[in-house]
Each structure stands twice: as structure tokens, then as C-alpha cells.
């Protein structure tokens with residue numbers, strides 16, 4: 001197939017309106033699977049977390065995990081959804097070996113939560129309300145390994161190997177309504193929505209929402225309509241979008257690709273596409289089966305779920321402080337401006353700063369470390385901030401050493417570098433690298449006298465009352481002590497020695 | 501409903517049988533298409549007779565037992581061992597079920 005024609009992004013938004021829809025799958029962190037008592041841990045030996053039920057063996061009977069239903073309801077409530085008072089599971093029939101039953105147990109036309117919304121804050125502070133169509137319960141599929149062929153992909157594979165440990169793990173699929181009128185900001189809105197959803201679900205404690213481990217996965221639905229026409233275009237559904245950055249890039253790429261197809265007078269094919277991380281492009285998958293082809297029907301082995309109003313209200317009472325409430329509180333408590341709060345959130349530093357404050361550091365110091373020096377380090381290493389090998393408690397200890405005067409800022413950065421290099425706890429790094437400030441006044445006085453003697457004209461000025469001239473001597477002393485002096489103390493000593 | 505899907509009224513067409521056979525990955529010969537179309541028609545006709553009996557005050561039901569909210573606590577039960585899990589598999593490799601090449605589709 002020839003490479004698609006891509007239209008320049010600015011040109012796309014001049015002439016087309018993007019219609020965006022997002023489907024996010026969240027794997028619940030329950031102890032057991034959706035319909036059986038098998039464990040759900042990531043990374044076990046293949047096919048050791050399976051039983052007759054999740055293998056779809058004859059005679060087995062599924063029973064719904066109560067905690068999974070509660071998690072689904074709590075997610076629905078946090079998303080401002082209505083909780084359906086009655087609903088059934090359905091069988092989604094399809095012929096593919098990732099489900100040993102040849103159907104996936106899902107919810108079809110009776111989802112547990114409907115009609116919600118999530119307010120999403122963009123980087124510049126603009127708030128976009130994303131309407132939620134539904135959140136429904138289903139089960140995850142197994143994992144396939146394609147053997148043979150050059151790419152490890154399905155094409156050219158000689159055979160496939162199946163591990164069903166993941167088959168039956170509870171999933172919640174959260175589907176937005178079409179998000180209109182995002183224009184050039186469609187990629188940013190998509191990313192911000194997935195970020196906000198991740199933060200929300202993390203706050204509920206129902207999933208570890210790790211996109212890199214597949215416990216949160218995003219499908220991007222996109223279509224274009226000619227600017228202002230209101231005519232809905234044909235949409236594509238892009239799967240395998242497994243990082244926040246990829247969500248943004250997938251939307252951007254599909255917008256350019258759709259415009260190329262439409263400009264050529266061709267029709268966009270309704271199909272599943274796969275996001276390619278390395279090239280930030282999408283590749284055609286299969287032509288999408290219609291929902292009729294899945295031959296959904298009510299699952300005969302399960303009885304309906306009918307959450308009582310009391311149960312729902314009880315669960316509403318278990319909702320923790322939600323991310324936007326927490327942000328408002330933190331902004332108040334730390335006295336942050338809107339812009340300062342936004343910087344923290346955009347740097348993905350809020351939780352880390354909060355944890356550092358919890359470990360005893362003042363919020364201003366904690367904030368400045370994470371947003372500037374540590375963000376730079378993360379950037380240099382090409383990792384996200386919370387993947388840096390330093391804990392909030394370790395940083396809080398470094399800040400404490402600065403506050404007590406045992407370290408100055410320059411030395412503190414070296415201690416942090418040492419922790420990042422795996423040299424141990426801050427105190428160990430201080431000891432190993434010999435980084436404590438020279439607090440012995442005797443040694444400092446000697447260095448001050450030496451520096452004054454070396455620059456007699458400056459010394460004369462200070463003696464004459466021009467205290468501002470002391471800066472040059474401070475610099476000389478800091479140099480002589482290799483930066484390991486407390487600059488403030490040095491300055492005091494200079495003035496003392498000059499009798500100024 | 502799409503034109504080639506099974507509809508509640510009218511006879512089942514050979515095209516509809518072919519479509520269903522494809523979804524189920526069944527190889528059906530040209531002769532069989534006609535045979536199955538006729539047989540499916542009979543089955544659908546029999547089921548449709550239920551509609552003649554059901555009155556408006558009888559809600560549709562999908563389950564014979566009037567139960568709701570049957571749950572299990574989120575507690576682990578023993579799983580099978582890998583050997584047990586794979587014991588019925590026609591082929592296995594590296595602790596995994598081995599299946600033939602999957603053509604044309606990727607989930």
C-alpha cells in the first residue's frame with residue numbers, strides 16, 4: 001500500500017473540523033478476575049493464573065466479582081454519571097484466539113454508568129468539558145505472541161502462542177461522546193482528557209492506570225468534517241495508543257491523514273488502525289466488523305446487576321478527595337497562583353511535591369526542586385519525573401540539610417546527583433563525597449584573611465564602609481573552599497574581619 | 501440493520517447464511533448454503549411463534565430464574581497449574597497454547 005498523503009496540520013484545521021472520541025480501557029486492580037477467583041497480577045508465568053471459568057471450559061460457571069462492580073460504580077460516580085438501576089452482561093461473539101471462550105463477556109446496551117462528564121484543564125488553563133457517554137464492565141483478553149515472520153507481528157507469523165493469565169481481568173471501558181469544536185487543540189484536548197481520567201482513577205485507588213504496563217489503554221476515534229458544514233465524516237479507530245504523548249500524536253497524525261484522503265476526493269475507510277510508536281503514524285488494521293457481526297446477546301450464565309439506591313449512595317460516600325478538589329485545596333494551602341499551580345500540574349510534579357511536603361519539607365523548596373532542577377534531570381535522562389531514582393523523602397532530607405546550614409544549594413545539587421547515581425541516601429552521599437559545608441570558623445577565617453590580603457584594594461573599600469564590595473571576597477573564599485562554605489557565614493566573617 | 505443481516509421478517513437468504521458462516525469461520529459449500537437457509541428459516545419461524553403468544557404486558561426476558569445481584573467476594577481461589585491448563589490443548593509451547601497462524605486480523 002502506498003504511503004498516505006499527509007496534509008500540513010495548520011492547513012487541516014483551516015479547512016476541517018475534527019470530531020474526536022476517546023475510548024479508554026482501565027484494568028481494575030482487584031485481587032481476582034471479573035468472573036472467577038484467579039489472581040490478576042502482572043508478570044506471572046504464562047497460564048498459571050487460569051481456571052476452567054476463564055479458560056471457557058465446559059461446565060464452568062462465571063460469578064461476578066462484587067469489588068469490580070463497586071469499582072465500576074465508583075468510577076461512574078466520580079465521572080458524574082447516572083448509575084443504571086438494572087443491567088445485564090452480554091456476549092460479544094468474535095472468532096479470535098485471545099479469548100478462549102470465543103466471546104468476550106461485556107456490557108452492550110445496558111452499561112452500568114451513563115451520561116457523565118469530566119472537566120479537563122488544558123495547559124493554558126482553559127477548561128473543556130468532555131461529556132461521557134458510558135462506562136461499562138467487561139473482561140480483558142489474553143496475550144498473543146506471534147512466532148515467525150520478521151517483525152513479531154501477526155503478518156508473516158507462522159503460528160501464535162497464547163497466555164490466558166490476563167483473560168478475564170476486570171476492565172472498565174469509558175467512552176466519551178463526540179468532542180466537538182476542539183479545532184487545532186484536538187490533540188491537546190485528547191491528551192489532557194486521558195491525563196485527567198488517569199489522575200481521577202488513580203485517586204479512586206481502583207487501578208494503577210499504568211499506560212506503559214497496559215493497565216490503561218486508549219483508542220482514538222477521529223473523523224473530519226469540512227469546516228462549518230456540520231456533515232459528519234467517516235471515523236477511524238486507532239488502537240495501541242499507549243502513552244499520553246502518543247494520544248496527542250495519534251490525533252494529529254489521523255487528522256493529517258484524513259485530510260489527505262478527503263482532499264483527494266476519496267472516502268475515509270471505517271477501520272481499525274494501529275499506532276506505531278516509532279514513526280508516530282498509524283497503520284491499517286482490519287476493516288471494522290459492525291456491531292451486528294458481534295451478535296451480542298444477553299449472557300445466559302449471569303444474572304442482572306441491579307444496584308440499589310442505598311448501595312450507590314454508600315459507594316458515593318467512599319469517594320476520596322478527587323483531583324480537582326485536591327488541587328484547589330493545595331493551591332489554597334500553599335498559596336499558589338493559578339499559573340504556579342498549572343506549572344506544577346503540567347510538570348506532573350504535584351504528587352511528588354505533596355509527598356515531599358508530607359515528608360517535612362517547606363512547599364516552596366519542594367516545588368522549586370521538582371519543577372526546576374529535577375525536571376531538568378528527568379529531561380536529560382528522557383524519563384518522566386516520577387521515574388527519577390530519588391524519593392520525596394530523600395529530597396526532603398536534602399532540603400533539611402540546606403535549611404540547617406549543613407549544605408548550601410550548590411552542594412545540595414551534588415548530593416541529589418549522588419542519589420540519582422545510586423550512591424545511597426543523602427547522608428551517605430554527603431559522607432562519601434565529603435560535601436558538608438565548611439562550618440569551622442577557624443578554617444573560614446584563614447581563607448577570608450588570605451582573600452583580603454590578595455585583594456588589598458577591595459579590603460580597603462570594605463573597611464571604608466562599602467560593604468557591597470564584599471561580594472568579590474565571598475567569591476574568592478568560595479573558590480578557595482571549592483564551594484563548600486556557607487556564603488552567608490563567609491560574608492559575615494568578612495565584615496567582622498574588616499571591622500566594617 | 502444492514503441489508504445482509506438476518507432479519508426477523510422474510511426468508512433467510514443464501515447471502516445471510518454465507519455471512520454468518522464467515523463470522524463463525526465455517527466452510528460451507530454452495531449446496532449447503534441453500535440447505536441451511538431453509539433450515540434456519542424453519543427455526544426462526546418456530547421462535548417467531550412465541551411472539552404470537554406474548555402479550556404486551558409480558559416483558560421480554562433473557563433469564564429463566566428471577567434472580568439479581570449474585571456476587572462473589574474478591575477472594576482468590578486456586579488456579580490450575582500450567583500443566584493442567586495445557587493438558588487439553590492440541591499443541592503447546594513454552595507454557596503457552598499454540599494456535600495456527602491467525603490470518604488477516606489483528607485485535
Ligand SMILES: [Zn+2]
Pocket residue numbers: 033036037038049050051052053054055168
Ligand atoms: Zn479463572
